[in-house]
Amino acid sequence: MPSPFTDPFDPQRALTSGCTCGQHESQRQHDDALESDAVLRKAESAGTGFGDSLRAEDSAGDEDLIGRTVESAVMRAIFPDDIKRRAFLGAVGATTAAAAIAAVFPLGAAKALAAEKTGPLEKTKLKIGFVPITCATPIIMAHPMGFYRKYGLDVDIIKTAGWAVSRDKSLSGEYDAAHMLTPMPLAITLGVGSPTVPWTMPAVENINGQAITLHKKHKDKRDPRQWKGMKFAVPFDYSMHNFLLRYYVAEHGLDPDRDIQIRVLPPPEMVANLRAENVDGYLAPDPFNQRAVYDGIGFIHLLTKDIWDGHPCCAFAASKQFVTENPNTFLALFKAIIDATAYSSNKENRKEVAKAISPRNYLNQPETVVRQVLTGTFADGLGNIRRVPDRIDFSPFPWHSMAVWILTQMKRWGYIKGDIDYRKVAEEVFLATGAKKVMAEMGLDAPNETYQSYTIMGKTFDPAKAEAYVKSFAITRAS
Amino acid sequence: MEESKSRHALALSALLLALFLGGWQLAISGGGGPVPDMDPEYAALMGDIAKGGSALPSPLDVAKEMWRHISDPFYDKGPNDKGIGIQLAYSLTRVLIGFLIATLVAIPLGFLIGMSPLFYRALDPFIQILKPISPLAWMPLALYTIKDSDISSVFVIFICSIWPMLMNTAFGVASVRRDWLNVAKTLEVGRLRTAFRVILPAAAPTIMTGMRIALAIAWLVIVAAEMLVGGTGVGYFVWNEWNNLSITNIICAILFIGLVGMALDQALHGLSKLVTYTE
Numbered sequence: 001m002p003s004p005f006t007d008p009f010d011p012q013r014a015l016t017s018g019c020t021c022g023q024h025e026s027q028r029q030h031d032d033a034l035e036s037d038a039v040l041r042k043a044e045s046a047g048t049g050f051g052d053s054l055r056a057e058d059s060a061g062d063e064d065l066i067g068r069t070v071e072s073a074v075m076r077a078i079f080p081d082d083i084k085r086r087a088f089l090g091a092v093g094a095t096t097a098a099a100a101i102a103a104v105f106p107l108g109a110a111k112a113l114a115a116e117k118t119g120p121l122e123k124t125k126l127k128i129g130f131v132p133i134t135c136a137t138p139i140i141m142a143h144p145m146g147f148y149r150k151y152g153l154d155v156d157i158i159k160t161a162g163w164a165v166s167r168d169k170s171l172s173g174e175y176d177a178a179h180m181l182t183p184m185p186l187a188i189t190l191g192v193g194s195p196t197v198p199w200t201m202p203a204v205e206n207i208n209g210q211a212i213t214l215h216k217k218h219k220d221k222r223d224p225r226q227w228k229g230m231k232f233a234v235p236f237d238y239s240m241h242n243f244l245l246r247y248y249v250a251e252h253g254l255d256p257d258r259d260i261q262i263r264v265l266p267p268p269e270m271v272a273n274l275r276a277e278n279v280d281g282y283l284a285p286d287p288f289n290q291r292a293v294y295d296g297i298g299f300i301h302l303l304t305k306d307i308w309d310g311h312p313c314c315a316f317a318a319s320k321q322f323v324t325e326n327p328n329t330f331l332a333l334f335k336a337i338i339d340a341t342a343y344s345s346n347k348e349n350r351k352e353v354a355k356a357i358s359p360r361n362y363l364n365q366p367e368t369v370v371r372q373v374l375t376g377t378f379a380d381g382l383g384n385i386r387r388v389p390d391r392i393d394f395s396p397f398p399w400h401s402m403a404v405w406i407l408t409q410m411k412r413w414g415y416i417k418g419d420i421d422y423r424k425v426a427e428e429v430f431l432a433t434g435a436k437k438v439m440a441e442m443g444l445d446a447p448n449e450t451y452q453s454y455t456i457m458g459k460t461f462d463p464a465k466a467e468a469y470v471k472s473f474a475i476t477r478a479s
Numbered sequence: 480m481e482e483s484k485s486r487h488a489l490a491l492s493a494l495l496l497a498l499f500l501g502g503w504q505l506a507i508s509g510g511g512g513p514v515p516d517m518d519p520e521y522a523a524l525m526g527d528i529a530k531g532g533s534a535l536p537s538p539l540d541v542a543k544e545m546w547r548h549i550s551d552p553f554y555d556k557g558p559n560d561k562g563i564g565i566q567l568a569y570s571l572t573r574v575l576i577g578f579l580i581a582t583l584v585a586i587p588l589g590f591l592i593g594m595s596p597l598f599y600r601a602l603d604p605f606i607q608i609l610k611p612i613s614p615l616a617w618m619p620l621a622l623y624t625i626k627d628s629d630i631s632s633v634f635v636i637f638i639c640s641i642w643p644m645l646m647n648t649a650f651g652v653a654s655v656r657r658d659w660l661n662v663a664k665t666l667e668v669g670r671l672r673t674a675f676r677v678i679l680p681a682a683a684p685t686i687m688t689g690m691r692i693a694l695a696i697a698w699l700v701i702v703a704a705e706m707l708v709g710g711t712g713v714g715y716f717v718w719n720e721w722n723n724l725s726i727t728n729i730i731c732a733i734l735f736i737g738l739v740g741m742a743l744d745q746a747l748h749g750l751s752k753l754v755t756y757t758e
Binding site for chain 1: 520523526556558559619628709718719721722723724
C-alpha cells in the first residue's frame with residue numbers, strides 16, 4: 001500500500017498546480033473539495049456533532065499544511081529554478097535536504113510563526129491511556145516528540161496494565177481517549193462484554209505488526225495441524241489477535257474452541273508466561289514477540305501480515321460523548337494523532353521513533369528490541385535475520401470494510417448473536433468520513449471509498465456480502 | 480547477659496545473610512558460557528540471556544541498582560517514570576487512607592459486636608463469607624462501580640483490612656474479664672463510662688494486634704492492587720519492570736516493599752507497647 005502522506009521534499013512531485021486556487025493537483029480535485037465543504041457546511045447547520053467538530057478549526061488553518069507550505073516556500077526561495085531544485089532533491093535525498101536547509105534557515109521558527117492561530121480548545125489538559133506495545137507508537141511518540149504540544153494540547157499518556165482496565169478507565173471517564181484494539185469500540189457500542197456506550201473510532205493506529213510466537217521447544221511444529229492440544233494466549237477477547245489466530249488455525253482445520261486452548265493474557269505478561277511454559281505460544285502485539293526472541297525463549301513462527309496483509313490492529317478511540325462535547329479539542333487531538341501516524345509511517349523516521357518510545361516512561365524495553373520491530377530487520381529466533389520493512393506500518397484511515405470484517409468474525413465465533421446491520425454499526429463507530437475530511441485538509445491522500453474487499457489467506461471477503469461470508473466457513477459457531 | 484544474647488543473634492543474622500549471598504553468587508556463576516557459533520550480526524540483535532548470560536542478576540548488580548534508586552528517590556520524568564521514593568509515597572498514602580477508614584469503621588462496629596451477643600450472631604455469617612475473599616476479586620467490581628481507579632485501590636485496602644480489626648476488637652471486647660465488669664457494675668458506673676474506662680483499656684492490646692495484622696494485609700494488598708490498576712505506586716513499579724523482565728529491579732522492589740512493611744509493623748508495635756498491661 002503506498003503511503004498516503006505526501007511530502008514537499010518528494011523529488012517526483014508534480015511541479016505545477018493544476019487548479020484555480022493552487023492547492024489541488026487538478027481542477028477536478030478542487031471542485032470535489034469545494035463540494036465536500038458545502039456538504040459539511042450543511043451538516044453543520046443541521047447540527048450534527050462530528051460535522052461541527054470537523055468544521056470548527058477549518059478557518060483557523062491547518063498547522064501541518066502551513067508547515068509544508070513554509071518548507072516549500074523556503075525550498076523555492078533557495079532554488080528558484082524548478083529543474084535544479086528537483087535535481088538537488090533527487091541527488092541528496094529529502095531528509096538530507098531538509099536537514100541542510102534547517103541548518104541555515106530556522107524552519108521550525110518559521111513554521112511556528114505561520115501556524116500561530118488555533119481554535120479555542122474546550123479542554124487542553126487530557127489523559128490518554130495506552131498499553132505499552134509498538135502498535136501504540138503514534139499515541140506514544142506524539143508525547144516525547146511534541147505532536148500534542150504542537151496542537152496546543154497538554155497530554156498525559158498513562159500506561160495501562162491491560163485492555164480490561166483500559167476499557168473500564170475509559171468508560172469511567174478517567175481517560176479522555178485511549179489506545180484500544182479495533183474491535184473494542186465496536187464491542188462497547190454493541191454492549192458485548194461491556195455496558196452499552198456509544199463509542200467512536202476516529203483513526204486506526206497501525207496495520208500489520210503482530211506475530212505468532214511459539215516456545216523454542218516447538219521448533220519442529222511449524223505446521224498448525226500439529227498444534228492440537230496446545231495453549232495459546234491472545235491479549236483480549238475483542239482483539240484482532242483473537243480473530244486472526246482463530247481464522248488461521250481454522251483455515252488449517254483446527255477448531256479454535258476445541259482443538260487448542262486460547263486464553264487471555266495482558267501483553268506484558270506474555271513473555272514471562274511463555275518462559276514458564278504456561279502457554280505454548282501467542283498471537284501478540286510487539287515488542288513481546290521480539291522480546292521472546294531477544295531473551296532466547298521463543299521464535300517468530302509467522303508475521304500476521306502473512307495472514308492478511310494490511311490488517312488493522314490497534315486504534316485511537318474516544319467516547320461519542322467526548323467527541324460531541326469537546327469538538328475543538330477532539331479535532332486538535334485527532335490532527336495530532338494523524339500527524340504522529342504520518343511521521344511514524346515514514347520508514348526513515350523509524351529508528352528515531354524507536355529511540356523515543358523505548359525508555360521506562362513509555363514502552364520500557366531495550367531499544368534493540370523496539371528497533372527490530374519498527375525497522376523490520378529482525379532476528380527470528382531460529383538463527384536467521386529477516387528483512388521485512390513493512391512488518392509494521394501506520395495508517396490512520398478507518399475503513400468501514402475493516403469494521404464489517406471484524407463484525408463477521410464476532411458473529412462467526414458467537415460473540416454476537418442474532419441479526420446485525422453490519423454497515424450501520426460500522427459507519428456509526430468508524431469515523432471514516434470525518435477522517436477523510438481531516439486527512440484531505442492536512443494535505444494527505446485519503447481514499448474515496450470507505451469499503452474495499454480483502455483477500456485473507458486466499459479467501460476473498462466482500463463487505464457487501466457479509467452475511468454470506470459468515471456462512472461460508474466450515475468451522476463456525478454462528479447458527 | 481541480655482546484651483551478649485542480642486549480639487549473638489546479630490552475628491548469626493549476619494552469617495545467614497553472608498551464606499545466602501554467597502549461595503546466590505555461586506548459583507549465578509554456574510550458568511552456561513557463551514553460545515558458540517552465533518553469527519555476530521544475529522548476536523547483535525539478541526539479548527544477553529540468549530547469548531548464554533545468566534537470567535538472574537548477581538547480588539552486586541542488585542546492590543548497584545539499589546544504590547541508584549536510593550541516591551535519586553524523588554525524580555519525576557513524567558507520569559509513567561517516577562523515583563522509587565515517590566512510588567512508595569503513593570502506595571503508603573493509599574494504604575494509610577484505606578487503613579484509617581477501616582479503623583474508624585471496624586473499632587466501633589467491633590465494640591458493638593463484642594458487647595452484644597445478638598449482634599455477634601447476626602453479623603457472623605456475613606463476616607465469615609466476606610473475610611476470606613481475595614482483595615483482587617474485589618477490584619473489577621470496585622473499578623466498575625466506583626469508576627475511579629485511585630478510590631478503588633483505597634476501597635480494596637479498606638475492605639481487606641477491616642476484617643482482622645473487626646474480629647479482634649469483638650473478641651477483645653467480649654473477653655474482658657467478668658470480674659472487672661462486675662466491679663464496675665457494683666460501683667454503678669454508667670454504660671458509656673464502662674466502655675471507655677474499663678473495656679477499652681482492657682481490650683486495647685487485642686485491638687492493637689488486630690490493627691497490626693490489618694496493616695500488614697493492607698501493605699500486601701496494595702502491591703497487588705497497583706499491579707492490576709497501574710499508574711502509580713510501588714505495585715506499578717513492579718509491574719512496569721516485569722513488563723521489561725528486569726529481574727534486578729524486581730528484586731530491588733521486593734527489598735523496598737519488605738523494608739517499608741517492616742517499618743510499618745515496627746511503628747504499630749511501638750504504639751502497642753503503650754497500651755499493654757500486666758495483670
